[in-house]
Amino acid sequence: MKTAMNDSNEVLVDCQNVWKIFGARAPAAVKAVSERGLSKKQVLKDFDCVVGVSDASLQVRRGEIFCIMGLSGSGKSTLIRLLNRLIEPSLGKITVKGREIAKLNAAELRDMRARNIGMVFQSVALLPYRTVLENAAFGLEVRGVARDERNKTARAALEKVGLADWTARYPSELSGGMQQRVGLARALAADPEIILMDEPFSALDPLIRRQLQDEFRQLTKSLGKSAVFITHDLEEAIRIGDRIAIMKDGVIVQVGTAEEIVTKPADDYVSDFVAGISRIHLVKAHSVMRPLAEFKSAQPHCDVDALLRTSPEADIGELIDLTMQSDRDAVAVVENGAVVGVVTTRGLLRGVAGTTAGEPVAA
Amino acid sequence: MNPESIQVSPGTYLAPAVDWLNANFHPLFEAVTKFVEAVLGAIESALLFLPPYGVIVIAFVLAAVLVNIRVAVITGIALAFCFLVGLWMASMQTLALVTVAVTISVLIAFPLGILAARYRQLEAAIRPVLDIMQTVPPWVYLIPAVMIFSLGRVPAIIATIVYGVPPMLRLTTLAFNQVPKDLLELGQATGASPRAILFKIEIPSATPTLVVGLNQCILLSLAMVVLAGLVGAGGLGAEVTRGLTRMEMGLGLRAGLSIVAVAILLDRLSRGALQRGRNTRPA
Numbered sequence: 001m002k003t004a005m006n007d008s009n010e011v012l013v014d015c016q017n018v019w020k021i022f023g024a025r026a027p028a029a030v031k032a033v034s035e036r037g038l039s040k041k042q043v044l045k046d047f048d049c050v051v052g053v054s055d056a057s058l059q060v061r062r063g064e065i066f067c068i069m070g071l072s073g074s075g076k077s078t079l080i081r082l083l084n085r086l087i088e089p090s091l092g093k094i095t096v097k098g099r100e101i102a103k104l105n106a107a108e109l110r111d112m113r114a115r116n117i118g119m120v121f122q123s124v125a126l127l128p129y130r131t132v133l134e135n136a137a138f139g140l141e142v143r144g145v146a147r148d149e150r151n152k153t154a155r156a157a158l159e160k161v162g163l164a165d166w167t168a169r170y171p172s173e174l175s176g177g178m179q180q181r182v183g184l185a186r187a188l189a190a191d192p193e194i195i196l197m198d199e200p201f202s203a204l205d206p207l208i209r210r211q212l213q214d215e216f217r218q219l220t221k222s223l224g225k226s227a228v229f230i231t232h233d234l235e236e237a238i239r240i241g242d243r244i245a246i247m248k249d250g251v252i253v254q255v256g257t258a259e260e261i262v263t264k265p266a267d268d269y270v271s272d273f274v275a276g277i278s279r280i281h282l283v284k285a286h287s288v289m290r291p292l293a294e295f296k297s298a299q300p301h302c303d304v305d306a307l308l309r310t311s312p313e314a315d316i317g318e319l320i321d322l323t324m325q326s327d328r329d330a331v332a333v334v335e336n337g338a339v340v341g342v343v344t345t346r347g348l349l350r351g352v353a354g355t356t357a358g359e360p361v362a363a
Numbered sequence: 364m365n366p367e368s369i370q371v372s373p374g375t376y377l378a379p380a381v382d383w384l385n386a387n388f389h390p391l392f393e394a395v396t397k398f399v400e401a402v403l404g405a406i407e408s409a410l411l412f413l414p415p416y417g418v419i420v421i422a423f424v425l426a427a428v429l430v431n432i433r434v435a436v437i438t439g440i441a442l443a444f445c446f447l448v449g450l451w452m453a454s455m456q457t458l459a460l461v462t463v464a465v466t467i468s469v470l471i472a473f474p475l476g477i478l479a480a481r482y483r484q485l486e487a488a489i490r491p492v493l494d495i496m497q498t499v500p501p502w503v504y505l506i507p508a509v510m511i512f513s514l515g516r517v518p519a520i521i522a523t524i525v526y527g528v529p530p531m532l533r534l535t536t537l538a539f540n541q542v543p544k545d546l547l548e549l550g551q552a553t554g555a556s557p558r559a560i561l562f563k564i565e566i567p568s569a570t571p572t573l574v575v576g577l578n579q580c581i582l583l584s585l586a587m588v589v590l591a592g593l594v595g596a597g598g599l600g601a602e603v604t605r606g607l608t609r610m611e612m613g614l615g616l617r618a619g620l621s622i623v624a625v626a627i628l629l630d631r632l633s634r635g636a637l638q639r640g641r642n643t644r645p646a
Contacts, residue, residue: 086551114554125549129567142555142563190553 011095012194012226013060013083018092020078020250023049030090040249052078054250056092060194065220065227067241068252069234069273075250076230080196083228084117085109097193114143118187122199124179126171132158132182133167139190150189157189158182160219177208184216188223195220197229201236213239234273238262238282246270262354263287279352285319286312288351289333289341304339307332312340316351319343381507396517399463403516406459415446418455430635441628448617456598457588458625464520464584465629468527469577476535476576477561486536493529501526501590509594519591519600527584534576538569574637578630585626599625 021029021043029047032038040051053075060066070076081087082094085101094101097116104112113119118139126135133151134141136158140150158164161181171179180200187195197216201209217240220227231237237244238258245255246266254266262282265271289312292304308326310319312335322331329345385392410418419442427435445454479486501522508518542565550560566573592600599618606615 084552086548110554110556112554113552117552119549119552121545121549123543123545125543125545127546127564127567129570138549138563139553142550142553142559186553196552 010062011059012062014095015058016093018056019090020052021049021090022052025049051250056252060226062226063224064242067229067237067244069231069237070247071232074247076247080198080230084113116192117194118190118192119196120183120187120200122202124183128171132169135182136185136189154189157185161185176204195225195227199230258282280317281315283316283351285314285333285343288347289343291341292339295342309334381510392511396512399517403459403463410455415451434631434635437631441624444624445621450621453599453602454621461584464523465581468524468580472528472531473535476532479536480539496525497529514595516596518594519596523584523587526587527580530579531576534572538572542568574634577633581629
């Protein structure tokens, strides 16, 4: 389900060793952290300060959907607010489109928020006394765009999210899913490069949520936007994200693609999380195949050229289908015209079960 | 020790202060008196220029066009009542007095209320002052007001303002504190200026509570008109006072009901005017 990564590797948002410490004695705590490298626990004990985000580093590239997954209290909402400086970082450097946002003055910051960084909220935050159209045009309105022009842009944005017929209604007349679409349209109307999504679909029922997840991903990709998407739901992160960062207690525990996180969890915390995730569409042939040489030495009698062929990017679901079609219990993986490995039935089972460790040599 | 000697009498300190103010700032107070009298006189003569039915028709049409037909009907009935009970002139005087007093109260209370919502220390400092303003019987601060501005409508307006400011101020602060945090965050995240956040998010979101504050301000100001009658401000208050001193049940009742009519009129008109343009439909 992953589309190919955008070729452009331009980093739009760059977060380097960012800390956020809350509390009355935060400045002293920050000093202690930067000078002595105190841990979260020590900061709480010595300074009575809560560490919201601890030494977080991440890069969001152009055209990428970057998910930040964590449970409540993990600091993900704080982290996303650091990216548009709704919260000031205590320590560290955040660069958006090459400009360090901590150094912007109030007017420059407003301009950056208005033009470059859109935001969608969990609570939707629609203005109840404005129509859907007026809500969608709000960002342009505060930027001083003339009424006709902003209404035209807002109407186009509402069309993109499928609400063209609802422009004259009030938010209270819309369902939760539709309200969140208005929130998305409002962010899109300003045509920002980066959209910050703060758990936008968490309050919706599962079916609508799924539908919006797919629509969001499709829309973001077709418009070439980058997004930072906060969620507490790993399945949502996997459905939507090109890359996923897992947060725990203010620390980014692991960053990687869905497949990397599922197949190579960084620690017990992450592996607990991924335990319940279906691997069928996540794990690809290249991580379950045996290299050709190894396979040949284990099964010298097998004629590799007679096997059905597939690409290294084929997921387990496709591999199972291929295996079922073939009269052999192995599939050859071909890259650039040459066989690079073989996926055996045993390998498939391991892939599904989540134990991708090496197979015994004698099959 | 003699208990008499430790009695505290703030008046002994305040009275000389009032005297001093009177002696040194008399021209200023006179200017204030003249200005307020002029504004009041202008409103009064505007209301009394046309015959009563002319005013009633104009008020009805204006309310129908600017607010809605329901408010227009209520306006018409309230004004017609004042006319029919024979207290037209007194009612118009009271209307002018209350309009001026409420306008000044709001001009003081609204910005202060916003500031109090922004700065906690200011709110903490204002609160006890408001408590005193509301609980000290108005007769008490009428004394220095009369001493400074002499009898008439100006001390009545001052007393009315002192009474009308606290509810408006408190409810303005409450209204602004109640603006949902996520809407404020939305304003910031979309790059809105503080001014745009104030006018496009905060004030519209606060309007329902602000309307309640204005309503309280109007009702408390009207309650003060009786007192205004006592210091020679005329209007319905004077009629009530006359009814009381002459033990004329009829006059007192007519004047009292006219006050109610004026209250309903002002409340519905202000509410309607403020809620116009925010045509939120019920969910």
